[in-house]
Amino acid sequence: MDTRLKPVLWLLLGLLLQPWHSALAHDPGISTVRVMPDAAGLSLLFSINASELERFVSLDSDRDAAVSLAEVEAAAAQLRELATSLVRLEPANGSRMPRAGPVALGAQQTIELGVRFDGAVVPVDTQLVFLRLDEFPPDHRLYVSLEQDGALLDARILSARTPQLTVPAQAISTLRLLQTYIAEGVQHIWNGFDHMLFLITLLLPAVLVRRGAGWMPAEGLKPATLELLKVVTAFTVAHSITLSLSVLNILSLPSRLVESLIALSVILAALNNLWPLGRGLRWPLALGFGLLHGFGFASVLSLLGLPAGGQLAALAGFNIGIELGQLALVALLFPPLYLARARVFFQPLVLRAGSVLVILVAGVWLWQRVLPGAA
Known part of the structure; x- marks a missing residue:
């Protein structure tokens, strides 16, 4: 293996393994x-x-x-x-x-x-x-x-x-209120291991293209970046919609159901990496499950509450914070993924083994959330 890529491999494995410590415990709370x-x-x-x-x-x-x-x-x-x-x-x-x-x-x-x-x-x-x-x-x-x-x-x-x-x-001031909720949005995405793992799972194949029954490395930075933008934009638009609808009491779902379905969404996204349903379906998958993750973000914001006279600033700040946290994760993950995409280890170790690990972690989460007494 090229010695220059060893740090890349360790970074990718570290990001995939990181959620294990929270699978058997509650995330940092509010x-x-x-x-x-x-x-x-x-x-x-x-x-x-x-x-x-x-x-x-x-x-x-x-x-x-x-x-x-x-x-x-x-x-x-x-x-x-x-x-x-x-x-x-x-x-x-x-x-x-x-x-x-x-x-x-x-x-x-x-x-x-x-x-x-x-x-x-x-x-x-x-x-x-x-x-x-x-x-x-x-x-x-x-x-x-x-x-x-x-x-x-x-x-x-x-x-x-x-x-x-x-x-x-x-x-x-409105600016100070905005800053406070931006900080909480960033904090939440980095402590929300299920949301983070879902995004990582969607990004793993973003540097690949589907050819027949297998994956091939993207031929250049432009197609890989376009695929990345489609996935991230779809996820962002979707969760922003349901976050706003839920916080404004227009539409809501039971929290246990939402948390269980979020864990299931992580499993399904990883399974799609192993057995893709079809070419070009990653961004629709991000869009569909992003709607669900928005309800998860809303559960945190509902605990904080929207302050009287500052509802729009608080909602906007929290949403901006989530996006900044996502962009930081993408900026950290995408370059090593792109550099490693054509290496012999990438598909068997990072894409396939990584997706299997994701399924195991999310399976524990799903088990804990459907049967909370087992946690």
Whole structure:
């Protein structure tokens, strides 16, 4: 093998193998908190996925992979105690000690935890510090929206590395809101291993052309690039449509069904690499399954919510972030694929063996999502 192509091979194998570590675990998650200052103090409402709260409080007592209202009520005292340990105000004083608020079962298996700080809060000297973020899964994010009298003052994405937020004196700008949601869109595509693996699977044969019953290397950069553009554009247009329709509450599907079908779409895309249904069908495949993946993107954005007065900026920013994340992946993957397309190892090792590996990974995802108790 040409020694110059060895790094190319390792890069391709690394990208294909990378999703294995997430196949047996949940992807890095998102929690949200609404911060609502008023003349008498500060209220916070956390929304955290029940599966991630299991590391702090035992909720799923019957082990059926779903938390019920009765199970939440049984653990309410522990949840209230947990809620007061998640945040503090600085500078701190006796009047700013947190007290627990209501506990409720929210949508999509989330738990809502209320916290209240009594006493006047002065925006210019008050900082919220969110504690225990380092005890959540790596790369877990906390989306904070700060609202007052129906206006959005600020929106931030925090993590264990940046757990604090200073209460601002004026409302967030549209540009800042756009930047916040762009960052979350990029983060989501790079943590959304099923979406990433689907795109990789579509790109593997983009540098090849179908000849009879087999594949042949593309004859030049132009036809390979055109094929790439068709696939990426079809996927982008499709998921943008269903993302918008779902977030705007025009059309939606059950989240478990969507996640299961996304895993199935990855399997079918890989099978098409092994036994193509026909010439030139990759971009229609990307278009059709892109509609499905849009619902998956929407489930994340629905957790974040579209802030009052900034719905269009938030939706546009999240969509732009997804596209930037996709383009970064394509820019990383396409050059080595093109360089390696005519090498003897490419079709047996990268295309065929890689597609078999994809089927195995996505098969585990499908099994976990259809039978969540097995995860």
